[in-house]
Amino acid sequence: MLYSLIVCRSLTYAQRTAAVLGRGGITATIFRSPRAIDQEGCSYCVRVARQRLTDALLLLGRAGLPPKRVLMLTQDGLYQEVVL
Amino acid sequence: MIYFDSAATTLQKPPEVVRASVYAMTHMASPGRGGHRPAMLAAETAFSCRQAAARLFHVEDPEQVVFTFNATHALNIAIKSLVSPGDTVLISGYEHNAVTRPLHALGATVRVFTGPLFDQEALLRSFEEQLDSQVRAVICTHVSNVFGYVLPVEEIAARCRAQGVPLILDASQSAGCLPVDVQALDASFVAMPGHKGLYGPQGTGLLLCRSDTKTLLEGGTGSASARQEMPDFLPDRLEAGTHNIPGVAGLLAGIRYVQREGSAQILRRERRLVQLTARGLSRIPGVTVYAAQDPTLQAGVLSFRTNGADCEEIGERLGRRGIAVRAGLHCAPLAHQSADTFQTGTVRVSFSGLNTPGEVEKFVRELKPILSSFSAPGK
Numbered sequence: 001m002l003y004s005l006i007v008c009r010s011l012t013y014a015q016r017t018a019a020v021l022g023r024g025g026i027t028a029t030i031f032r033s034p035r036a037i038d039q040e041g042c043s044y045c046v047r048v049a050r051q052r053l054t055d056a057l058l059l060l061g062r063a064g065l066p067p068k069r070v071l072m073l074t075q076d077g078l079y080q081e082v083v084l
Numbered sequence: 085m086i087y088f089d090s091a092a093t094t095l096q097k098p099p100e101v102v103r104a105s106v107y108a109m110t111h112m113a114s115p116g117r118g119g120h121r122p123a124m125l126a127a128e129t130a131f132s133c134r135q136a137a138a139r140l141f142h143v144e145d146p147e148q149v150v151f152t153f154n155a156t157h158a159l160n161i162a163i164k165s166l167v168s169p170g171d172t173v174l175i176s177g178y179e180h181n182a183v184t185r186p187l188h189a190l191g192a193t194v195r196v197f198t199g200p201l202f203d204q205e206a207l208l209r210s211f212e213e214q215l216d217s218q219v220r221a222v223i224c225t226h227v228s229n230v231f232g233y234v235l236p237v238e239e240i241a242a243r244c245r246a247q248g249v250p251l252i253l254d255a256s257q258s259a260g261c262l263p264v265d266v267q268a269l270d271a272s273f274v275a276m277p278g279h280k281g282l283y284g285p286q287g288t289g290l291l292l293c294r295s296d297t298k299t300l301l302e303g304g305t306g307s308a309s310a311r312q313e314m315p316d317f318l319p320d321r322l323e324a325g326t327h328n329i330p331g332v333a334g335l336l337a338g339i340r341y342v343q344r345e346g347s348a349q350i351l352r353r354e355r356r357l358v359q360l361t362a363r364g365l366s367r368i369p370g371v372t373v374y375a376a377q378d379p380t381l382q383a384g385v386l387s388f389r390t391n392g393a394d395c396e397e398i399g400e401r402l403g404r405r406g407i408a409v410r411a412g413l414h415c416a417p418l419a420h421q422s423a424d425t426f427q428t429g430t431v432r433v434s435f436s437g438l439n440t441p442g443e444v445e446k447f448v449r450e451l452k453p454i455l456s457s458f459s460a461p462g463k
Contacts, residue, residue, distance in 0.1 A: 009308075012146065015131040042306055
């Protein structure tokens with residue numbers, strides 16, 4: 001499945017993000033960020049289906065919860081940064 | 085055992101608090117330290133606790149809810165975030181050493197606003213006289229840990245807001261029984277224990293943050309680990325090291341208990357016990373009871389002293405009869421100076437919502453022969 005990762009500054013922030021998305025009907029799961037995308041070391045991200053990313057970002061914008069970074073998993077298994 | 089020392093720690097916990105702590109010890113690891121199930125379960129519990137506290141105390145978002153080891157820890161962070169050496173700080177005359185000792189250690193210039201016990205108007209007059217442009221911060225307890233005196237914190241907060249002076253509220257004796265609305269007060273920080281009126285385990289506390297913070301401890305946070313500076317975001321900035329997750333799980337169960345019972349209902353029960361105790365004690369010759377005429381000025385704490393009997397000895401003898409009270413200065417010498425009880429100290433009885441009128445009756449019954457023995461010849 002192709003998915004997007006919403007990288008969060010902290011675990012608590014990721015939990016707030018996932019809670020907002022969940023209330024908005026978007027399935028969101030918290031994971032530790034893959035080391036390959038984890039620039040500062042040890043962070044958490046929220047995984048959402050790629051086709052729900054736009055809706056997710058809209059919800060987060062309304063809730064005042066901007067993501068630190070957003071990445072998409074591409075067909076070749078690499079992460080591509082989404083310019084916000 | 086009759087336990088009347090809840091101003092120090094509530095001993096009788098709702099059974100779900102114990103269950104939650106035991107479950108956490110056997111099923112949960114450290115939040116922010118892994119993606120495995122025990123770590124994520126701990127993370128969910130911590131987040132639920134932050135959410136529950138944010139709802140109860142009207143905090144804008146759960147990231148502003150910081151776990152501490154106790155209220156003293158929380159107050160130290162708050163004070164050291166706002167106060168620098170030499171700053172002028174205005175504090176009430178009913179503060180605990182958890183406030184006065186950090187200020188002393190910092191070398192702050194401390195002004196005290198005070199007034200007679202249960203006289204809110206005099207206290208406010210003293211506050212207004214001393215609140216000027218030199219004051220860097222105001223620190224006020226919501227309820228005196230010695231006398232149960234409810235301080236007029238709403239009025240104090242309004243005056244701080246008007247003058248733009250940050251307020252630190254010590255909610256050690258009010259959290260769980262009196263309304264504490266962080267946004268309405270516009271307090272910079274509110275500090276509280278988890279193990280008193282919130283019925284959590286010892287080793288838990290909360291700092292509700294609405295101002296920039298300085299770290300008290302530095303270390304691992306499970307975030308931004310490649311950097312040597314502490315994170316600049318809450319709660320990670322103030323939560324270095326492994327969390328007390330069994331404590332947090334128990335605290336969550338305690339907060340849910342308070343929400344289910346209702347703070348107002350708990351306060352009603354405690355006030356009824358205070359009034360019963362005051363009535364019973366006032367009938368004993370030689371006993372001075374510190375009870376407010378207006379019951380809304382007192383929460384579930386009451387002090388008394390007697391002619392001719394040392395308060396510590398009364399506490400000791402009650403303890404031998406299976407009644408737990410606290411005697412002495414209660415780590416609040418300033419409060420005793422304000423109430424003119426510093427030389428003798430007091431015996432303090434303090435209730436939780438789980439105490440009963442029958443316990444109060446037994447306490448008064450047991451106290452009478454103890455006091456008589458002091459007045460008997462040769463004793």
